[in-house]
Amino acid sequence: MDHRRISGLGNYEFIDHTADIAVRAYGDTLAEAFATAGRAMFDIITDSSLISPAEEKTFEVEAMDLEGLLVGFLSELIVLHDAEGWVFDQLAVRLSSKTGLTTVAKGEKFNTARHRHGTHVKGVSYHMMEVVEPDGRKPAHVQVLFDI
Amino acid sequence: MAWQGKLKRIDDCRFEIPPDYRSEAMERHGLKMQVPGLIYADDRMIDSITSDNSPDQVAHVATLPGVVGHSFAMPDIHHGYGFAIGGVAAFDAQKGIISPGGVGYDINCGVRLLRSDLHIDDIRPRLSALIDTMFANVPSGVGVGGKIRLTPEQIDQVLLKGAGWAVGEGYGWQSDLEFMEENGCFPGADPSVVMHKARKRGAPQLGSLGAGNHFLEIQYVDEIFDPAVAEVFGIQKVGQVTVMIHTGSRGCGHQICTDNLEMMRRANQKYNIPLVDRELSCAPASSPEGQQYFAAMKCGANFAWANRQMITHWVRQSFEQVLSESAQKMGMSLVYDIAHNIAKLERHQVGGRDTSLFVHRKGATRAFGPGHPDIPESYRAVGQPVIIPGDMGSASYLLAGTERAMIETFGSTCHGAGRLMSRRQATKQFPADKVRQHLRELNIYLKAASRRGVSEEAPGVYKDIDNVVDVSHRSGIARKVARVRPVGVVKG
Numbered sequence: 001m002d003h004r005r006i007s008g009l010g011n012y013e014f015i016d017h018t019a020d021i022a023v024r025a026y027g028d029t030l031a032e033a034f035a036t037a038g039r040a041m042f043d044i045i046t047d048s049s050l051i052s053p054a055e056e057k058t059f060e061v062e063a064m065d066l067e068g069l070l071v072g073f074l075s076e077l078i079v080l081h082d083a084e085g086w087v088f089d090q091l092a093v094r095l096s097s098k099t100g101l102t103t104v105a106k107g108e109k110f111n112t113a114r115h116r117h118g119t120h121v122k123g124v125s126y127h128m129m130e131v132v133e134p135d136g137r138k139p140a141h142v143q144v145l146f147d148i
Numbered sequence: 149m150a151w152q153g154k155l156k157r158i159d160d161c162r163f164e165i166p167p168d169y170r171s172e173a174m175e176r177h178g179l180k181m182q183v184p185g186l187i188y189a190d191d192r193m194i195d196s197i198t199s200d201n202s203p204d205q206v207a208h209v210a211t212l213p214g215v216v217g218h219s220f221a222m223p224d225i226h227h228g229y230g231f232a233i234g235g236v237a238a239f240d241a242q243k244g245i246i247s248p249g250g251v252g253y254d255i256n257c258g259v260r261l262l263r264s265d266l267h268i269d270d271i272r273p274r275l276s277a278l279i280d281t282m283f284a285n286v287p288s289g290v291g292v293g294g295k296i297r298l299t300p301e302q303i304d305q306v307l308l309k310g311a312g313w314a315v316g317e318g319y320g321w322q323s324d325l326e327f328m329e330e331n332g333c334f335p336g337a338d339p340s341v342v343m344h345k346a347r348k349r350g351a352p353q354l355g356s357l358g359a360g361n362h363f364l365e366i367q368y369v370d371e372i373f374d375p376a377v378a379e380v381f382g383i384q385k386v387g388q389v390t391v392m393i394h395t396g397s398r399g400c401g402h403q404i405c406t407d408n409l410e411m412m413r414r415a416n417q418k419y420n421i422p423l424v425d426r427e428l429s430c431a432p433a434s435s436p437e438g439q440q441y442f443a444a445m446k447c448g449a450n451f452a453w454a455n456r457q458m459i460t461h462w463v464r465q466s467f468e469q470v471l472s473e474s475a476q477k478m479g480m481s482l483v484y485d486i487a488h489n490i491a492k493l494e495r496h497q498v499g500g501r502d503t504s505l506f507v508h509r510k511g512a513t514r515a516f517g518p519g520h521p522d523i524p525e526s527y528r529a530v531g532q533p534v535i536i537p538g539d540m541g542s543a544s545y546l547l548a549g550t551e552r553a554m555i556e557t558f559g560s561t562c563h564g565a566g567r568l569m570s571r572r573q574a575t576k577q578f579p580a581d582k583v584r585q586h587l588r589e590l591n592i593y594l595k596a597a598s599r600r601g602v603s604e605e606a607p608g609v610y611k612d613i614d615n616v617v618d619v620s621h622r623s624g625i626a627r628k629v630a631r632v633r634p635v636g637v638v639k640g
Binding site: 019021064068071075079083123126145 | 200226227426569600
C-alpha cells in the first residue's frame, strides 16, 4: 500500500484488489474523508496534481444512508467526467444530514495535452465499503472499491 | 486472504463447495447455502482460486432466494464484488431474484469475432498500417468519446434497437445481425426506465472502445482442433486472419447499473431479503423493481451491441483503406458476437421440468449446445460459437457450446483468462516499455492510448488462457474449435 498526502485534505491509500481498485481515505471529518476519496478517484483516472482548479461545479446528492451518499457523490463525479470531460482536484463536501450532501468541485475539462491518461472508473461499488465517523483521536475514514 | 473452507473434489475438473459450508459473514447473518457451489478448475489452478476468497462469493450467491442447481464458478473465476467474476447463477423466474450485481457495471461487455479470407503472410507487411488506421478510426482511451453526437431521440432508438439501429444508420451489414446473441437487440428494452444520467454518459461514448481490458486485435488462426465445426463457423485454414473486438456498454451501462443498485437497495428493504453482502442487493424477479431493472439492463445491452457494431464498421473501413479492397471481397463477415456480463430469461430443465430462469452470467459466456433454437440456423447443428479472449501476448479461442453445458451449467462456460494480479501490482511489476519490448519479441505490434493501461493489461497479469480453456473443454461445458494468436493490438 502506498500513502499520499494531499495539501488541505487527509491521506488516502490504495488497497490491492485483483480486478479493481479499492481506496481508504481519511479526513478530520466524514465530509473531508468523502472529498479525499473523490480526489483519490481522480488520481486513478488521471494525475490529479496536474489539474488546475479553473472552474467550479456544484451538485447535491440524496440517498437512503451514508453509504448511499458516498456512492452517489463519487458516481456524480464519474458522470461529470464521463459525460462532460471534467476532472477535479479540489473538492469541498458539506454533509447536510445522513441522507444529503452538497459538493463544490473545482477543476477543468480533460485535455490530452496536459493531463495523463489513467484508468477508466466504471462505477462505485458497495463491496468492502466502510464509512466511519471520527472517534476521539481517530480520524474519519471511508473505504470504497471502484469498478474498473 | 486465502479461502479457509473445504472443497470436495468431484473429478479432475470439478470441485464442490458443500452446501453445509458457512462463511464468517453467513454465520453473522444466519444465512445458509440453498444449493451447493461448483467450481470448474484443475489442480494447476485451484490454489490461485482459493487464494483470493472468491469461493466465499460463490457460496454467498447460493444463499439468495430462488437459486437453482448450483452456484457456478467458471475456471477463470476471480474475486469480484458480491458476485465473483466468472460466476453463473440461475434463479427461478417466479420465486427467485434478479440482481444488478450478478451482471456487473459493464452490461453486455462482450466479444465479437470477424473472419476474413486473408492470410497472415498477405498482411504482415501492412500490419502496423492496419493497426494505426484502426487506432485512428476507432476512438479509444479514458475520457475519449465517440465520433458522433446523438440527439435524445436517437439515443432512445439505440437503447431500443441495439445493433439493428447501427445497421440502419449504415454501420455494417444486415447479415451481421443474424450472428449475434439476441440478434443484437434484446426484445423488451424500455428506454423510459433509463435515467437522464445514463443517457448523458452514454450519448458521447457510443462508438468508442474505452480503456481497461477492452481491445481490438488482428489475429491469425494458429491451430484448428475441430476442422468440421471450424468450417461451419467460417474458419478454414491455419494462418487465416481474424479480428476480435472486446468492449461493452461504456458509461451508459455503467450508469444504468449505478442507478439500479440504489433502487435495489431500497427494494431489498421493502421485500425484506436478507443479504450476506450489500453488493448482492436484488429484488424479486417478478416485482416491479426487478422488472424495471431487467428492462433497463436490456437497454444497456442494446447500447453495447450498437457500440460493437459501429466499431466493426470502422474496423472493416480500416482494412479497406489500407488494403484497397472491399471488406466483402476480403470476406470480413461476423463469426459471432457474445455477451459475457448479462442476465437472461431462459428456459432450462430443472429436475426434469422445463423451467423459466433468470440466468446471471457475470464474466461468463452463454454456450448453448447443438439444436438450440436461439443459435443461428447455419450453426445450429454444431452448437453456438463461444469466443474466449486471452491476454494480448498469448492467444484467444473459438469454442462451441455443448449439450453437457445445457444440462450442467444452464448453457454457460468461461469468458476469458481471468486476472491473477491487481492493477497496482501490475504497474509496479510490468513497466510499459518492458511489456512493449516483450510483445515486439513475440512479433506483436501494440498501439495503446495509455502507458498505465499497457502495464495493467500485461500478459503476466492473467491466468494461462490455455489452461482455462482446457478445463472448459475437458469438463465438457464447451469444446475447442480453434485457437487464434494476436499479431496487432489496439488498447484503450
